[in-house]
Amino acid sequence: MCIDFVSKAKNLLAGINIYQSSEGVWAFTDARAGIQAHIHHSQEPAALAAYTAIDPEIAAERFSGWAFIDLVDELPCMDATENTALAMVCGAPTPTFPCSVERGEIFGKAVWDIVEAYSLEGCFDRLERPWGSPGSHYYLRPSGFKWTGDQQLNAGSMKAMRKSYRTMSQLQQIMVLTIMHLYCQGKDKTYLTGVVQPKFLLPRQ
16 A cells, blocks of 8 residues: 555656655756646645755745645645655655554654653643543643633643743744644634744745
């Protein structure tokens, strides 16, 4: 299955004028066509990563106005081929697509690994029982509420979470906002209201 997805991913990238010229190096088959070509919305994350790897200026022109959260929002729309293409461009291991239980375990471990690796514990709580299907990410919730009680606002916890967020580096804040978006889609009107949030837009040249 993985070999088949890799082949399909290469064809997908070729369809948007991108090919791998050597190990870890990507190039346009036709830069002008790449800028003008129609790209299906679910292919945009892979295209954005590839364009940025090739030429950040062209990427900024082609995806002008794209925010980081726009990329995150597209991920659930992507199929196995598109996920494989994104992984290939980023130099990440080719993803596998096992049963839903295994996917939950893989995803849950990845989320907690990010929380621990980037020291984001000040913004998230580990619950005593899961809220959902298999996967340890269901034990994780943004801080600020009494998740193990009446689920009401916990003013002290919310204040501490916002204070922790303010002291973080921009990279840590990106990770916090990305994970939080999994639990609270749309505009945040609860957790970080009143806290200055960075705007992660592609740079305009």
